[in-house]
Amino acid sequence: MKNHPPVHWLKSIIACLCLFPAVCFGQGIQFWKFGSASDSANQGLAKWVDQWNKENPRKPVQIRFFPFDEYMNGTLLTTAFASESGPDIFWASRGTFLQYAKGGVLADLSDLLTGEAKQDFSQPSIDAITVDGKEYAMPFEQEPVALLYNTDLLQKAGVQVPKTWDELLAACEKLKAAHLIPIVIEPQPGAYENFTWYPFLWQTGSDVTNPEMTKATFDSPGTAKALDLWRTLIQKGYAPRTATDITANVVSTPFGSGQAAMEVVGMWAIQQLQSAAPNIKFDFAPLPTPNGANPITIYGGWSQAINAKSKNLALAKEFTAWMWVKGTERPVEWCTKLNSKFSPRKSVLAAAKSFYDQKYLNTFRDVILPTARAEPRYPSALVEIIGDTLQAAMFRNEPGAQAASEGQKKIAAFLNSNH
Amino acid sequence: MSFKPLMNASRGTSFSARHAEPITGYLFLLPDFLGLLIFLIIPIGYAFLISLHDWNGLSSMRWNGLDNYVKLFSDSQFWDSLKITGIYTLIYVPVLYAVSLGLALLVNQRLPFMRFFRTIFFVPVVLSLVVSSLMWKYIFDERSGLLNFLIGFLGIQPQPWLGSVQLALPSIIVVSVWIQMGYFMVIFIAGLQDIPREYYEAARIDGANRWQMFLRITLPVLKPTSLFVIVISLIASFQVFDQVWVMTKGGPARATEVTALYIYQQAFQYLNLGYGSAVAFVLFVVILSFSLIQFRLLRTDRS
Numbered sequence: 001m002k003n004h005p006p007v008h009w010l011k012s013i014i015a016c017l018c019l020f021p022a023v024c025f026g027q028g029i030q031f032w033k034f035g036s037a038s039d040s041a042n043q044g045l046a047k048w049v050d051q052w053n054k055e056n057p058r059k060p061v062q063i064r065f066f067p068f069d070e071y072m073n074g075t076l077l078t079t080a081f082a083s084e085s086g087p088d089i090f091w092a093s094r095g096t097f098l099q100y101a102k103g104g105v106l107a108d109l110s111d112l113l114t115g116e117a118k119q120d121f122s123q124p125s126i127d128a129i130t131v132d133g134k135e136y137a138m139p140f141e142q143e144p145v146a147l148l149y150n151t152d153l154l155q156k157a158g159v160q161v162p163k164t165w166d167e168l169l170a171a172c173e174k175l176k177a178a179h180l181i182p183i184v185i186e187p188q189p190g191a192y193e194n195f196t197w198y199p200f201l202w203q204t205g206s207d208v209t210n211p212e213m214t215k216a217t218f219d220s221p222g223t224a225k226a227l228d229l230w231r232t233l234i235q236k237g238y239a240p241r242t243a244t245d246i247t248a249n250v251v252s253t254p255f256g257s258g259q260a261a262m263e264v265v266g267m268w269a270i271q272q273l274q275s276a277a278p279n280i281k282f283d284f285a286p287l288p289t290p291n292g293a294n295p296i297t298i299y300g301g302w303s304q305a306i307n308a309k310s311k312n313l314a315l316a317k318e319f320t321a322w323m324w325v326k327g328t329e330r331p332v333e334w335c336t337k338l339n340s341k342f343s344p345r346k347s348v349l350a351a352a353k354s355f356y357d358q359k360y361l362n363t364f365r366d367v368i369l370p371t372a373r374a375e376p377r378y379p380s381a382l383v384e385i386i387g388d389t390l391q392a393a394m395f396r397n398e399p400g401a402q403a404a405s406e407g408q409k410k411i412a413a414f415l416n417s418n419h
Numbered sequence: 420m421s422f423k424p425l426m427n428a429s430r431g432t433s434f435s436a437r438h439a440e441p442i443t444g445y446l447f448l449l450p451d452f453l454g455l456l457i458f459l460i461i462p463i464g465y466a467f468l469i470s471l472h473d474w475n476g477l478s479s480m481r482w483n484g485l486d487n488y489v490k491l492f493s494d495s496q497f498w499d500s501l502k503i504t505g506i507y508t509l510i511y512v513p514v515l516y517a518v519s520l521g522l523a524l525l526v527n528q529r530l531p532f533m534r535f536f537r538t539i540f541f542v543p544v545v546l547s548l549v550v551s552s553l554m555w556k557y558i559f560d561e562r563s564g565l566l567n568f569l570i571g572f573l574g575i576q577p578q579p580w581l582g583s584v585q586l587a588l589p590s591i592i593v594v595s596v597w598i599q600m601g602y603f604m605v606i607f608i609a610g611l612q613d614i615p616r617e618y619y620e621a622a623r624i625d626g627a628n629r630w631q632m633f634l635r636i637t638l639p640v641l642k643p644t645s646l647f648v649i650v651i652s653l654i655a656s657f658q659v660f661d662q663v664w665v666m667t668k669g670g671p672a673r674a675t676e677v678t679a680l681y682i683y684q685q686a687f688q689y690l691n692l693g694y695g696s697a698v699a700f701v702l703f704v705v706i707l708s709f710s711l712i713q714f715r716l717l718r719t720d721r722s
Contacts, residue, residue, distance in 0.1 A: 073668075075687045082476040082692075099690055103477025181562070187582065189670055241582020241671065242561060254562065380689045388673070395584050395671035 028060035029088035029312050029319065032080075034071035040275055044338035048330060052319060059315050068246065072096070073190070081105055081307070088310040089320060091302045092137055094128060094375040095191030095383060100305060106136040107306040107313055112321050113138075124374045125344030129303050137303035140324045140331060142342040143266040144299040144364060144372040145196060146284045148250070153180055153261040161285045164292040165229055171262075172238035181260035182238040185230065186247045187394070189387040195300055195375055196264050197390055200226040202296045202373060203289045208386060208411065216415055218389075219408035224400035225290065227393040234394040241395070251276040266300070267368075270340035270360050284363050286371065297368055300375040301341070328352075342369060379418075385410045470696035477690065487697035497698060499673065500681040501705075503588065507677060508656040511592050515652050516645070518600045523607030524637075537608070541601035548598065552665035555594045556581065559666070581667050584674040591675055594662050599655070603648050610644030611637070650713045657706045678702050 031049065035042050042065055049063045064087075070076045072093070080086040081103075092100055100106050113135045118126065125139040149161055154171075157178040162168040172182035186193040201207065204222025209215060233239040240260075245252040250269040254260035256277050263269075264287065273280055286295040304324065306316045323330055331348040335341045336355040342364070343349055349356070356365045378386070389407035392398040398406075470487055472480040491497055526537045543551060558565045559580035567577035580590045614637065622632045638645075660679040663669060669676035669684070676684075682702065686695030 073688055078476045078687050078690060099475070100477065103475050103690065105477045187671065188668060189672075240562060241579040244556070244560070259562070384689065391670065391672040395582070395674070 028062060029310065029316050031061055031063045031089040031319075032071075032077075032087035033063060033065055033091060034068040035065055037065045040271075041334075041338045044333065048323065052322065059318070061315075061319055081309075084309060086307050086309070088307050088312060088316040090305055090307070092305045093191065093302055094300055094377050095195070095380075097129065097137060097303065097305075098131075098377050098379055101131045101136050105305075105308055107308040107310065107316070108134050108136060109138055109306065109317065109320070110135045112317055112325060117325050120345045120347050122344045122346070125301075128374055128377065137305040138320050138324050139301065139303045139344045141301040141335065141339070142299045142344055142369075142372075143268050143301050144342070144368045145199060145264065145266045145287065145297050146364065146368045147287050148255065148263045148265050148269055148282055148284055150255065150258065150261050151281045151283055153258075156180075157261065159261070162288045163285075164288050165225075165290050167292075168229075168288045169232060169236075169238075172233065172236070175261045176236075176238060181240060181254045182262060183233060184243075184247055184253045184255050184260045184263040184265075185233060185239045186264075187234070187239070187241055187243055188246065189391050191383055192246055192248055193390060194383055194386050195298060197226070197230060198376070199287050199297045199373075200229055202298075203287070203294070208376070208378070208382070209415065214415060216408050216411035218411050219404050221401075223404040223407075227390065227400035227403050230390060231393040231397065231400060235397055256280070267340055267342070267361075267364050271338075284360055284368065286368055295371045297372045298375055299342075299369070299372040301344075379414075381414050382411065385414065466696045467700060469693055470700055472693045474693045475690040476686075476692045480693070483693070487694045488701070490694065491697055491701060496673070496676075497678070497681060500676050500678045503673075503675065504657060504659070504677045504679075507588060507592060507659060508653060510589070511595055511656045511659075512649060512652050514592065515596050515599055515603060516648055518596055519603035519648065520607050520641075520645075522600060522604040523611055524633075526604070527608055527611045537604075540604055543598045544601040546598075548661040549665055551598050552594060552662045555590075555597075555662075556666045559590055582671055584672055587667050587671060587675045591659075591662050591666060594666070595656075595659060598662070599652065603652065606644060606648055607641070610641045614640045646713065646716065650710060653709055653713070654706055657702065657709075 033042060033045060037043070037046065046063055049061050053060050066076055067074075077086065077090060086105070092106075109129075113121065113126070121139065122142075125142065126135065129135050129137040129139055147161070153175070154161065157175050157180060159171045159174050160167070162171045168183075175182035186196050201223060204220075204225050206217065206220045206222030206226065208218050210217055234241060240254060243253065247253050247263065248265065248268070250256050250263060250265050250272050253263060255263040255265075256273070258277075258280055267284075270284075273282060287297050289295050304320055306313065306320060310316050328345070328348045328351040331343050331345060332352045332355075335343045335348065336352050340361065342356075343352070356362060385407055388410075389403045392406070393400055393403040469480070471482065471484060473483045473486070474480040522540055526533050526540065557563075561567060561577055561579045561582055564580070566580065571577065578586060580586050618636045618640070619632055622636055627635065658679055659677055660683065663675050663677055663680050664683070667675045669680045678698065679702070682695045682698045685691045685698060
């Protein structure tokens with residue numbers, strides 16, 4: 001029998017009519033994510049969304065991608081939430097999580113994290129998304145920071161991987177003399193710059209505040225030393241003063257183009273370099289410490305949040321649970337194929353054991369992750385003060401002790417005004 | 420049946436005659452007025468209302484009266500940003516004036532290819548600010564930028580243009596002048612072409628040289644145009660944002676944090692929309708004051 005064109009048209013019309021109610025009566029949800037649609041990780045997410053939509057045609061999910069800068073530092077999410085046209089699902093970093101939680105934007109996800117499901121998550125990952133005893137986001141990744149180095153460049157310059165701060169500075173001097181860019185650190189102020197600097201602060205035994213965040217502890221010899229280290233890296237020309245993009249995107253940095261020998265960056269760089277800069281021979285080492293002993297690093301990671309004013313809260317929760325809580329298939333794919341990250345879930349780490357046995361990842365699992373502290377959850381005002389202090393040391397050549405003292409005053413004033 | 424007029428004939432005719440023209444005029448103005456009302460006046464009014472509240476844009480507004488304005492006067496970062504904006508203005512406006520006038524004088528001559536040069540100088544005006552800023556960001560790159568490559572031929576060491584607290588603001592000023600010089604060049608060309616040639620001929624006969632003709636004829640006759648250029652460029656300089664956001668984001672160490680950027684950061688990064696609106700209003704008052712002073716000068720000069 002011939003297929004008559006009108007039969008095809010009829011099928012299309014019926015398909016549209018089936019979708020029409022779902023689309024037009026607001027049963028679908030919007031998932032907003034940063035990055036380009038062509039990023040391999042985002043392609044993977046888009047594939048998941050397609051899979052969900054095929055399996056659940058009456059519960060459509062639409063994923064949209066936005067430039068990272070606009071997502072993190074721009075007006076996108078703020079104006080969307082203020083005008084009640086925000087996405088149903090979005091991602092929050094530790095740097096922004098508190099802002100959204102205190103602003104009442106985040107839906108309570110405690111019902112997704114109960115019993116066995118909750119036990120499967122590491123306690124620090126649950127603590128990171130808990131406010132007043134309730135969970136307000138879904139953690140799904142952990143990314144420790146380490147010292148990334150180009151094995152060829154270090155060998156060419158006759159430099160060993162530094163273990164102490166003095167060795168780091170000596171290595172930088174030698175690399176600079178060999179006309180190489182010694183090291184890349186984040187030069188732009190913001191949560192990411194602070195995030196990559198905190199390990200150096202902690203390695204000296206210092207911290208920004210006491211654990212209860214009631215007292216500033218910033219003004220200490222250790223803080224001064226940590227500030228002076230980054231001040232030296234910039235002032236002596238060991239690290240570039242500017243960057244075309246956030247240095248978390250390692251491919252866009254001089255390291256990614258084979259010009260820099262070292263970079264302070266997270267575990268996500270493994271997958272980035274393997275897919276976009278396969279010619280670069282690299283490895284990871286723990287961050288250098290003041291005396292070579294007691295290494296400390298940091299780990300961060302995004303968490304998935306749901307808009308408390310979503311018109312389809314149930315669907316948003318169902319989709320989030322399907323992505324990150326039900327089974328291990330998608331979390332394993334996220335951490336091992338689409339990215340190189342750890343999962344906060346024990347069952348996922350177990351299921352992906354053979355992946356973490358591989359080169360680079362075994363270093364992170366066995367050597368670096370055990371020394372990692374969770375990224376602190378500071379209010380934006382505190383992030384700003386710490387950033388200003390670091391920038392003053394790096395770019396105004398302010399001695400660490402002076403910068404630490406001024407930072408202390410501002411942090412103390414902020415803590416006093418909030419208690 | 421005949422159509423009954425709304426009013427009797429004698430009264431209707433007199434009303435129409437008196438009011439037809441003004442009504443028609445107002446009707447023509449109405450669309451523009453509605454646009455100004457909806458897209459300018461109401462949003463400004465609402466922004467002022469927000470400035471009287473504590474609001475993070477996510478939860479509901481909380482009235483706090485003039486607290487944001489009180490906070491502003493003791494906010495050292497606000498005053499620093501105003502100082503940086505002031506320095507930017509003090510350098511940008513005169514440099515832009517001199518460059519645009521200089522270009523206008525050059526391309527206003529009756530020489531071959533002048534139209535080509537006028538077009539070339541105008542190209543930056545039609546480029547998007549973001550595109551221009553991104554292009555210059557790469558030109559200023561300390562490692563692989565074109566500028567450091569060129570100055571290398573002069574034996575000058577590569578400079579961290581956008582990464583230096585001393586050089587970042589001048590670098591942005593250069594970009595701003597480059598972007599706008601074509602626009603004001605065209606304004607000056609129109610002014611120059613309005614100057615009667617007889618003035619120059621008479622001056623030549625009297626033995627005046629080119630510099631004297633420029634000082635005694637060109638500049639005085641161009642005064643209204645000059646004041647217009649200064650007013651517009653001054654207002655624009657207080658509102659500079661795009662170049663700074665793309666090239667330095669206010670860094671390094673807040674060396675280029677102009678007030679418009681400070682407002683943006685307060686409102687959208689730190690979610691202090693109430694406070695950001697208050698700073699925006701103070702900036703509005705500053706700009707308005709400068710503009711009124713200049714308009715007053717212009718009116719005095721004309722009278």
